[in-house]
Amino acid sequence: MPGSIDEGIGIRIREARIKKKMTRNQLSEAIDKTYQFMGSIETGKKSLSLATLCSIASVLNVTTDYILFGHGDAEGGLDYASQSFASLSDVERECAEAILDKVVSILRKPGNEVQ
Numbered sequence: 447m448p449g450s451i452d453e454g455i456g457i458r459i460r461e462a463r464i465k466k467k468m469t470r471n472q473l474s475e476a477i478d479k480t481y482q483f484m485g486s487i488e489t490g491k492k493s494l495s496l497a498t499l500c501s502i503a504s505v506l507n508v509t510t511d512y513i514l515f516g517h518g519d520a521e522g523g524l525d526y527a528s529q530s531f532a533s534l535s536d537v538e539r540e541c542a543e544a545i546l547d548k549v550v551s552i553l554r555k556p557g558n559e560v561q
Contacts, residue, residue, distance in 0.1 A: 450490055452490040453489070456488040459488055459513055463488075473502070477505055531543075
């Protein structure tokens with residue numbers, strides 16, 4: 447249906463891909479999906495999983511917020527933390543996430559206000 451959420455997501459993915467000067471085939475190979483699947487995503491005929499969304503955002507160097515809601519700029523890129531996490535292996539990312547969770551919980555404890 448015109449104006450659907452999936453259609454908007456597909457349009458933003460296509461725009462970000464074109465700005466990155468990537469073909470649909472290059473993007474589909476980079477995220478290990480078929481050309482036809484990417485075509486269905488970009489035209490709003492199919493929905494994508496969270497894992498696919500994150501892979502596309504990482505390859506296109508945009509935020510998932512941009513892809514989902516159009517917030518920000520397709521050329522804005524990822525922040526330092528997102529870029530760092532994107533470059534890690536799955537095992538390294540799990541370790542880094544566990545460390546970050548601990549740091550956040552320590553910082554949020556009453557009496558541990560950072561000045």
